[in-house]
Amino acid sequence: MIALEFPPINEILRWKDLFPTFNKIALIAVAAALIGTLIFLLAGSKDAKVAPKGIRNFAESIVEFIENGIIMQTMGRQGLGWTPFLLSLFSFIYLCNVPGIIPFLQMPATARMALPLFLSLLVWVVFIVTGFKHQGLGYIKSSLFPPGVPKALYILVTPIEFISTFLVRPFSLTVRLFANMLAGHILLVTFSLLSEALFQAKGNPALIPVGVLPLFMLIFLTGFEVLVAFLQAYIFTILTAVYIGGAAHPEH
Amino acid sequence: MEAFIQVAAAAGLTGDEAKAASAAGSAGFAYGLAAIGPGIGIGYLVGKSVEAMARQPEAAGMVRTTMFLGIAFTEALALIGFVVFILIGL
Numbered sequence: 001m002i003a004l005e006f007p008p009i010n011e012i013l014r015w016k017d018l019f020p021t022f023n024k025i026a027l028i029a030v031a032a033a034l035i036g037t038l039i040f041l042l043a044g045s046k047d048a049k050v051a052p053k054g055i056r057n058f059a060e061s062i063v064e065f066i067e068n069g070i071i072m073q074t075m076g077r078q079g080l081g082w083t084p085f086l087l088s089l090f091s092f093i094y095l096c097n098v099p100g101i102i103p104f105l106q107m108p109a110t111a112r113m114a115l116p117l118f119l120s121l122l123v124w125v126v127f128i129v130t131g132f133k134h135q136g137l138g139y140i141k142s143s144l145f146p147p148g149v150p151k152a153l154y155i156l157v158t159p160i161e162f163i164s165t166f167l168v169r170p171f172s173l174t175v176r177l178f179a180n181m182l183a184g185h186i187l188l189v190t191f192s193l194l195s196e197a198l199f200q201a202k203g204n205p206a207l208i209p210v211g212v213l214p215l216f217m218l219i220f221l222t223g224f225e226v227l228v229a230f231l232q233a234y235i236f237t238i239l240t241a242v243y244i245g246g247a248a249h250p251e252h
Numbered sequence: 253m254e255a256f257i258q259v260a261a262a263a264g265l266t267g268d269e270a271k272a273a274s275a276a277g278s279a280g281f282a283y284g285l286a287a288i289g290p291g292i293g294i295g296y297l298v299g300k301s302v303e304a305m306a307r308q309p310e311a312a313g314m315v316r317t318t319m320f321l322g323i324a325f326t327e328a329l330a331l332i333g334f335v336v337f338i339l340i341g342l
Contacts, residue, residue, distance in 0.1 A: 009338065069317075073313065073314065073317040074317065172325075172328045175328065175331055175332055175335055176324060176327065176328050176331055178335075179331035179332075179334050179335050180327075180331065182334075182338070183331075183334055231320075234320070235320060235321075235323075235324045238317065238320065238321065239321070239324060242321065
């Protein structure tokens with residue numbers, strides 16, 4: 001049969017250090033931050049009075065998407081002040097996800113735990129601070145003792161609310177982004193290895209044309225990853241908006 | 253566990269090899285089982301959302317946002333299974 005050897009997980013996720021403490025994943029993250037900043041700085045330097053075109057048009061459509069697609073749907077009008085934070089979060093995560101399908105880079109920076117973990121801890125701090133800023137100590141009351149629950153049930157509800165709000169939220173945000181990107185990366189690796197092994201099958205030439213099948217699957221999955229890269233950035237941002245909105249204005 | 257060690261010894265595997273072999277088997281089960289619930293959940297959720305969007309196209313934007321939120325929460329369970337699957341394999 002064909003010799004198919006899946007490399008150990010570290011081999012497909014760990015890249016050589018460019019110099020100590022700085023590897024290519026860090027390079028992708030730095031590049032993502034710089035490219036995002038550059039696009040919006042360039043767009044901001046254009047004259048705001050003339051009709052937008054080129055890069056400003058592009059940047060404005062992203063801002064509009066954040067405002068109409070995310071903030072208005074979750075926080076309402078009073079959440080529009082959060083646009084800069086959510087916009088930078090969205091563009092950074094998207095630009096970190098997209099190298100997963102760019103040839104020769106082929107590695108989403110968010111497929112390593114560190115980046116999503118840091119981002120979700122940032123979100124965690126932001127929504128807790130927002131809660132205390134808007135409601136004072138009432139935030140503890142509104143988040144741990146939801147209104148409309150019979151008094152005796154608080155023994156059960158309060159620990160569940162505490163765990164789900166303050167412990168599970170950052171964890172699930174991290175795991176969702178990280179595992180989605182890692183799964184996509186491993187899928188791409190699997191199908192490229194499979195088609196390579198089939199195309200180079202020495203013992204059995206009849207297997208060589210079969211290698212077209214995983215190749216088509218690879219092309220299809222690459223297209224799918226374009227969608228996933230956008231969707232995960234969108235979901236991370238929209239969940240952040242929901243958490244911040246819930247902390248700023250509790251349900252009655 | 254005792255029975256497992258005996259089987260492994262009979263097959264001529266050392267402790268580490270037997271551990272790796274059983275990990276490879278159970279990793280597949282871990283992910284397969286973890287995918288069942290969220291699979292049903294997401295299917296039901298998207299089906300209901302499409303129904304709602306077809307019934308009231310003017311509310312499609314709101315339904316879509318809520319649908320993505322629901323998918324995100326449901327999907328987290330499957331993804332935790334996936335992470336465990338990787339951790340077992342390490």
